[in-house]
Amino acid sequence: MTSALSAAPAQRPSSLFSLCMPACLRRPGRVLALALTVAAGLAGPAAAGDVVLAPGDTNNPYLFDVLEKQPALKQTLGRLFTAGRVPPWVRGIATGGPFVGGPSRAVLKPPGGLMTYDACKQHDCGDNQLRILATKDGKAAWALLSESGRMRFFGAPGPSEQAILNAAMAD
Known part of the structure; x- marks a missing residue:
């Protein structure tokens, strides 16, 4: 059945x-x-291999020079470095605090009028590196901080900005 x-x-x-x-x-x-x-x-919009930075040139303006001449970037970094736990030397960058900086570099690829800036903690550069990515007008900025090998982004960068910051940090 x-x-x-x-x-x-x-x-x-x-x-x-x-x-x-x-x-x-x-x-x-x-x-x-x-x-x-x-x-x-x-x-993503910019994979790591798609990022090209202009070579460093000591004739390019340094971060501390740009901050003096561009109040918009100074204000943007002031806001960027106040959220959460931020090392004092990073917080002090917007106010001219002690840091060591290198010459600015233009982002050649992907195009978009972006600049990178290098900074590190005075007397402890090896373990405390910061890369800043900003628009030329200084109204938008993102950053990548490396403290003893631990990496942290500021400003909620998208995939393209992260790729550029990572390339700047690796270079």
Whole structure:
């Protein structure tokens, strides 16, 4: 006696591909389109290899010079370095506190009129590095702080800004 609830024997999928992929993606053209879309999304607006910084030139303005001549950047950094736990030497950058700085560098790729600035803690540069990324008008800025190898971003940089800051820190 067979039950009305008995089901037909289960069919075994022909491949792992057909088991894991929804029916709408089983056509090769759609799979390729999906793969390209995912790869583009993972690369982000600027992958680390897509970042090109101008070479350092001692004739370029240093951070302390730029802060004197550009009040907008001074205000932006003042706001950027007040949130959360910020080392005193970093907080002091906006007010001209003691720090060591290098020449500014233009971001050549991706284009967008951005500049990078280097700073480090006076008498302890090896373990306390800061990279600042700012618009040329100084109205927006992000930063990456390295303290004894621990990295921390300021200003909630997006993937593109993070890639630029990481490239500046590695250079």
